[in-house]
Amino acid sequence: MDEGLIERRIDGGEVFRGNWIRVQRDRIRLPDGKEATREFVRHPGACVIIPELRPGVLLFERQFRYPVGQVFIELPAGKIDPEEDLLDCARRELLEETGYTAGVWEHLGCMHNCIGYSDERIEIFLARDMKPGQQQLDDGEFVELFEMSLKDAAAAVLDGRITDAKTITCLFWLQQKLG
Structure with a gap:
């Protein structure tokens, strides 16, 4: 075909x-x-996490992205290490970047964000039953955390405050899941 x-x-x-x-x-x-x-x-691939702090409220990051030269609003994410299990990657990245752990995990799907020039795939995970802890950022990693409702995040996509493709895709997945 x-x-x-x-x-x-x-x-x-x-x-x-x-x-x-x-x-x-x-x-x-x-x-x-x-x-x-x-x-x-x-690209080795990555996992992105949708951390739901409570119904309808998500945890976001603000992070400077050098290739574009600006600060972006994003969901926590990170590359998959060689031979690493996808859920283990998602758990590790959530803990490192936010300090949170989650009691409930759900794999929502996969996206390819740059199909014209990259083989990168990003696995999407929803994390619930969140427990706060201490950030464990990598050397050279600087991240600010903040909460935002799903409704406000959708508005931020429409008004251009959120332009990160993986974050936009995750918000779509979550909206579809929640109905």
Whole structure:
């Protein structure tokens, strides 16, 4: 069914390796038989957490993002370590970034946020029955925490205060789940 859309790798490989991302350039064969080049980022994947402090109230972060040069409103998230279980990653990131633990976890789904130039996938988790603790931020990580209602967060998406794709996607998932 999709055969007329599939691109096939001819050759290529890694052109850059950083601490946790890689850049790859491949020569590919298009569905019409012509050749083309694809350059893309290889990413280990990530988990994002929707921390529900109480019904309708979520925990958010404010964090400076260097590539864009501004502070963003986001949900807690972080990359998946090699061989790490997805739920273990979500638990670790929630604790590190917020200091909270959760008694109830639910995997809501998966998103691919940059399909035109990256293979990154982000697993979405809902965390409930929250217990506060001490943040355990990584060196060089600076995060401010604050509460916001789901209703106010949706308004912040519409007025442009929240533009982070993973956060917007999570808010959509949560709204659909809650009906």
